[in-house]
Amino acid sequence: xxxxxxxxxxxxxxxxxxxxxxxxxxxxxxxxxxxxxxxxxxxxxxxxxxxxxxxxxxxxxxxxxxxxxxxxxxxxxxxxxxxxxxxxxxxxxxxxxxxxxxxxxxxxxxxxxxxxxxxxxxxxxxxxxxxxxxxxxxxxxxxxxxxxxxxxxxxxxxxxxxxxxxxxxxxxxxxxxxxxxxxxxxxxxxxxxxxxxxxxxxxxxxxxxxxxxxxxxxxxxxxxxxxxxxxxxxxxxxxxxxxxxxxxxxxxxxxxxxxxxxxxxxxxxxxxxxxxxxxxxxxxxxxxxxxxxxxxxxxxxxxxxxxxxxxxxxxxxxxxxxxxxxxxxxxxxxxxxxxxxxxxxxxxxxxxxxxxxx
Amino acid sequence: xxxxxxxxxxxxxxxxxxxxxxxxxxxxxxxxxxxxxxxxxxxxxxxxxxxxxxxxxxxxxxxxxxxxxxxxxxxxxxxxxxxxxxxxxxxxxxxxxxxxxxxxxxxxxxxxxxxxxxxxxxxxxxxxxxxxxxxxxxxxxxxxxxxxxxxxxxxxxxxxxxxxxxxxxxxxxxxxxxxxxxxxxxxxxxxxxxxxxxxxxxxxxxxxxxxxxxxxxxxxxxxxxxxxxxxxxxxxxxxxxxxxxxxxxxxxxxxxxxxxxxxxxxxxxxxxxxxxxxxxxxxxxxxxxxxxxxxxxxxxxxxxxxxxxxxxxxxxxxxxxx
Numbered sequence: 036x037x038x039x040x041x042x043x044x045x046x047x048x049x050x051x052x053x054x055x056x057x058x059x060x061x062x063x064x065x066x067x068x069x070x071x072x073x074x075x076x077x078x079x080x081x082x083x084x085x086x087x088x089x090x091x092x093x094x095x096x097x098x099x100x101x102x103x104x105x106x107x108x109x110x111x112x113x114x115x116x117x118x119x120x121x122x123x124x125x126x127x128x129x130x131x132x133x134x135x136x137x138x139x140x141x142x143x144x145x146x147x148x149x150x151x152x153x154x155x156x157x158x159x160x161x162x163x164x165x166x167x168x169x170x171x172x173x174x175x176x177x178x179x180x181x182x183x184x185x186x187x188x189x190x191x192x193x194x195x196x197x198x199x200x201x202x203x204x205x206x207x208x209x210x211x212x213x214x215x216x217x218x219x220x221x222x223x224x225x226x227x228x229x230x231x232x233x234x235x236x237x238x239x240x241x242x243x244x245x246x247x248x249x250x251x252x253x254x255x256x257x258x259x260x261x262x263x264x265x266x267x268x269x270x271x272x273x274x275x276x277x278x279x280x281x282x283x284x285x286x287x288x289x290x291x292x293x294x295x296x297x298x299x300x301x302x303x304x305x306x307x308x309x310x311x312x313x314x315x316x317x318x319x320x321x322x323x324x325x326x327x328x329x330x331x332x333x334x335x336x337x338x339x340x341x342x343x344x345x346x347x348x349x350x351x352x353x354x355x356x357x358x359x360x361x362x363x364x365x366x367x368x369x370x371x372x373x374x375x376x377x378x379x380x381x382x383x384x385x386x387x388x389x390x391x392x393x
Numbered sequence: 394x395x396x397x398x399x400x401x402x403x404x405x406x407x408x409x410x411x412x413x414x415x416x417x418x419x420x421x422x423x424x425x426x427x428x429x430x431x432x433x434x435x436x437x438x439x440x441x442x443x444x445x446x447x448x449x450x451x452x453x454x455x456x457x458x459x460x461x462x463x464x465x466x467x468x469x470x471x472x473x474x475x476x477x478x479x480x481x482x483x484x485x486x487x488x489x490x491x492x493x494x495x496x497x498x499x500x501x502x503x504x505x506x507x508x509x510x511x512x513x514x515x516x517x518x519x520x521x522x523x524x525x526x527x528x529x530x531x532x533x534x535x536x537x538x539x540x541x542x543x544x545x546x547x548x549x550x551x552x553x554x555x556x557x558x559x560x561x562x563x564x565x566x567x568x569x570x571x572x573x574x575x576x577x578x579x580x581x582x583x584x585x586x587x588x589x590x591x592x593x594x595x596x597x598x599x600x601x602x603x604x605x606x607x608x609x610x611x612x613x614x615x616x617x618x619x620x621x622x623x624x625x626x627x628x629x630x631x632x633x634x635x636x637x638x639x640x641x642x643x644x645x646x647x648x649x650x651x652x653x654x655x656x657x658x659x660x661x662x663x664x665x666x667x668x669x670x671x672x673x674x675x676x677x678x679x680x681x682x683x684x685x686x687x688x689x690x691x692x693x694x695x696x697x698x699x700x701x702x703x704x705x706x707x708x709x710x711x712x713x714x715x
Contacts, residue, residue, distance in 0.1 A: 147495035158463070159496060163487050169453055170488070173460020180442055181464070199480075203453035210448060364498040365532050367556035372631040 040239070040251050041283060044258040047311045049319025057262040063326050069257050070317045070327070071335050072106040076126040077314060078339035079135050082346050083125075083142070087292045091351060092142040096123045100255070100287030103313030104220050106130055107260025108188065108282070111268055115156060115185040119171040122160040123220075124190050131157040135342065136349035145356055165191055165198035168217065172204045175213035175271075186214040186271040188264070194225025196241065197233050205245040205279070214271035216264065217242075217279045220254060222286035227299040242279035254284030255313040285311070358384065398431050398568035400542035401507075403576075404549030405432065405469065409439050415553055416461065418445040419454055419471030419507075428473055429509060429568055451477055455484035458504050459492070467503045467553055475510040476519030482527075489558045490533030504558045505549075510538075511602045511652050512699055513566035515692040522689055523601075523653035528560045529630040536630040537583060538562035540604035542572045544587075544627060547579035555583065562629075564602035584628040586636045592622035595646040595709060598637060598663060600626035603650050603700060610650075610705045619709070629659055637663065638670045645676035646712045650705055655683035677715035682708045 042054055080098045087095040098105060105126025112118065118127055128138055132155050140149030141160065148159035161167035171189030178185050195201050196219060208215050221238055223230050234241070242249030248270075252263040260282055267278035285308040289296050321327040362377035395403070408415045417432055417439075423446035426433030436444035447454050451472060458468035472478045478485070485506065492502050512521030529536045535557050539545040545563070552559040581587060589604065590611060599607040604625045611621040622640050626632065641647050647667055649660035664679035682700045690698050 146497060147491075149497070151499040152463075152496065153499065159492075161488075163483060166456065166483060166488050169456020169484065170460040170463065172453075173457030173462075174464050175460070176457060177461045177464025177466055180466070199450075200452055200456060200484075203448070203450040203456065206448050206450065207453050207457055360497075364494045364496075366535075367493055367498070367501050370631055371633075 041253055042250060042259045042263050043253040043256050044262060045256045045316050045320060047255070047316050049316045049323055051320060054259070054262070057259070057266055059258055059262040061258065061261070066258070066317065067321065067327055067331065069106060069110065069261070070314070070321060071338070072110065072126070072129060073102045073257060073314045073317060074335050075339050075342060076102045076106060076129050078343050079129065079346065080125060082343040083139060084288070084292065086139070086347065086350060087142070092139060093144050094142050095292045096142075096290070097286075097288035097292070098123050098125045100285050100308065100313070101220055101222060102126050103257035104254035104260055104282035104284050107257040108218050108264040108280070111261050111264035112188060113185070113268075115183070116268065117156045117158065117171075117174055117185070117187045119158045119167040119174070119187065119189045120160055121164075121167070121190050121192060121195075122162055123192075124160070127190065128157055131155040133157050135346050136353070139346070139350045140353070143350060143353065145353060165195040165200040165204075167191070168195070168201045168204035169207070171215050172208045172213050175208065175215035176211055178214055179211070184272055186216060186268045188216045188218050188268070190218050190220065192225065193219065193221040193223065193230050193233055193238060194228065195219070196238055205242070205277070208277040209245045209247050212274060212276035214274070215277045216267040216271055217277060218264065218282065219279065220282045220284055222284050224286050224290070224296075224300065226290040226294060229300075237281070239279055239281035247277045247279065249279040249281065251281045251283055254282030255311045255316070257313060257317060394571040395542050395574045396568060397539070397542045397545045397564070397570050398429055400546040400574050401431050401549050401563065402433060402435070403574070404546045405435060406438070408469075408550050408553040409435065409443065412467065412553075414465060414467050416443050416445060416466050416468045417471070418447050418458060418468055420447055420449055420473050422446060422471050427471060429565065431507075431563070431568070432471065451481035452484050455481040455489060455504075455506070459484065459489055459502065462502045462504050463500060467505075469505040469507060469553060471507045473509075474520045475508055475522040475524055478506075478508055478524065485528070485534070485558075485560070486531045490531050493557070494533060501556045502558050503553070503556050505552045505561050506558070507561045507563060509565035509568075510562045511564055511566060512689060512695050513602065515695070517692070518689070521695065523651070523684060525560075525562055525629055526653055526658055529659060533558065534630065535559045535584070535628075536562070537628050538564065538601040539627065540564060540567065540601055540625050541570065543574045543580070546574045546576070548583055548627070551579065551583035559583075562601060567602050567605065570605065581627070584631055584633055586633040587625045587627055588636060588640070589623040589625050592620040592644065594620045594644055595648065595712060596622045596624060596637070596640040596644045597648050597650060597705070597709070598624045598626060599650040600629065600659075601652070603652055606700070606702060606705065607650055609702055610709070613702065613706060614709065619713070621709070626659075632659075632663070632666075634663065634666055634670075638667065641667050641671040642674040645674055647675070647679045648682060648705065648708045648712055649679065650682045650700055652684050652699060654686045655681045656686045658683055677712045680708045680712050
């Protein structure tokens with residue numbers, strides 16, 4: 036395994052390659068569906084970014100450029116496989132079927148995570164870097180005890196690999212053979228810090244030290260990501276333990292809408308990565324091989340516009356939370372002190388309304 | 394007669410027997426039975442899948458316990474010593490405590506974190522701390538502590554049955570204290586303060602390892618003609634202060650005794666609330682006796698740090714001097 040290993044099935048030019056280690060059985064219809072996913076996810080992200088610029092969201096974490104890594108891995112999951120995302124996994128959420136407008140709630144300040152994770156086996160976004168990798172490992176330990184055929188996927192970034200929790204998750208998953216796939220999107224940047232400031236070795240090689248396989252995949256190649264993730268999940272289901280996947284990709288946008296990448300990286304780097312765009316190569320493949328026509332592409336564009344338009348109205352029309360929500364969900368069981376605090380504050384608020392009535 | 398440590402073991406065993414989703418996990422809890430033998434023989438009875446010897450990583454214990462809870466399990470985590478809980482602090486305060494709220498009530502986190510705490514056993518650094526306030530200050534957690542074998546037996550089971558995360562502080566220097574355990578029924582709920590013995594002149598409030606100290610103090614006071622009411626808080630979050638207010642209104646004098654540093658300790662919160670609720674009944678300011686605001690000292694100095702019988706009697710003298 037060379038330092039420069041990189042699994043690739045669809046070249047940036049849209050040429051279909053084969054990797055003997057990761058054979059991929061996939062129909063044209065499935066590739067067309069993946070293309071649709073990629074376009075929808077990018078359109079979603081563009082709309083959310085616009086909503087932030089227009090003051091409708093307090094913040095947005097763009098997934099621009101990482102669509103293939105997220106869609107490819109997300110589509111490798113089967114029902115019952117549980118995903119633990121960071122705050123940028125919008126493409127995985129899409130693949131898992133989470134209603135898009137629900138992802139915006141926390142960024143609008145309506146809630147801290149507005150979907151029921153059990154509906155789609157997609158956990159809430161975790162903001163403390165790396166913490167969710169341990170939750171994923173524990174969940175996988177539960178799957179083991181249930182003797183279920185499912186697996187878990189834990190998402191994190193290149194920066195997170197420096198965190199203790201990620202290294203502890205690797206250790207726990209390894210010694211227990213937990214059915215978990217560690218999916219690292221190496222997008223080259225942790226806010227302003229380049230990958231070189233996090234590691235001296237290729238990230239996928241870290242897995243060897245923990246005793247499980249690591250693989251680097253072209254993160255902008257949705258087919259390669261799909262194949263590699265399927266293989267890792269199959270390995271997990273077979274009781275062979277965890278795999279680390281390093282999806283080699285690029286954060287085309289800023290860390291978040293509050294960030295200014297021009298202060299720390301060169302525009303030239305972005306230009307180079309634009310040539311490896313995850314969507315363009317699928318379109319190129321479909322066009323070159325006459326597997327889709329203009330009508331197909333236009334139809335998806337139209338669908339994406341409609342989704343974006345609905346997203347916009349859904350979030351602008353979203354109701355603000357009610358005041359009692361501050362208190363209502365802190366504990367599962369009754370809590371007299373919180374109840375007293377809540378009723379005192381509600382009475383206080385009502386004292387103003389009573390004044391107005393007079 | 395059963396020791397407090399054995400009573401916790403019995404409580405765990407009963408919970409494990411009654412609910413197959415209950416797990417015990419931590420460092421050395423399996424084969425060894427824990428460094429204090431609290432989990433002794435559980436692994437041989439319930440197997441390695443339910444009594445889990447974990448790698449040596451506290452954040453990992455808590456983080457994986459959260460994942461197991463999300464999958465429907467009820468993990469009971471052991472942190473080997475009080476001073477070793479800090480590597481797990483993010484998982485407890487930012488993840489475990491908040492997940493129910495941030496999921497708008499959809500996710501339940503029935504995780505118990507057992508922490509042997511407090512000094513008095515001549516230990517080395519990081520093995521004698523009373524850090525309950527960090528957790529009582531964190532919304533989303535419940536914090537309790539036992540002072541005797543019967544409470545240890547029942548409170549452990551009640552904590553495991555709670556659908557909220559519970560930090561369960563175990564008074565390690567009292568692990569070997571013996572008393573009767575009534576296995577028929579609990580005398581109190583998990584979040585109820587107990588009046589240990591009634592009195593009319595002063596209310597002495599304590600919890601965990603210093604409850605025994607408080608009982609000894611009351612005995613000395615009785616000989617001096619002072620009738621001291623002793624209260625064992627048991628629940629540190631939420632506090633159950635209604636019986637405390639009633640007692641303070643009756644006696645008019647209150648002293649709070651705990652091992653933790655007094656600055657911003659639970660005594661400060663309780664004193665504040667007593668002042669708000671019982672102002673006109675008080676004959677003296679509410680006084681606190683506790684640890685100094687210093688790092689826990691080396692073993693040969695710990696007798697100076699630990700609030701003992703004499704320091705408590707001194708505070709009581711001051712309360713009566715008003």
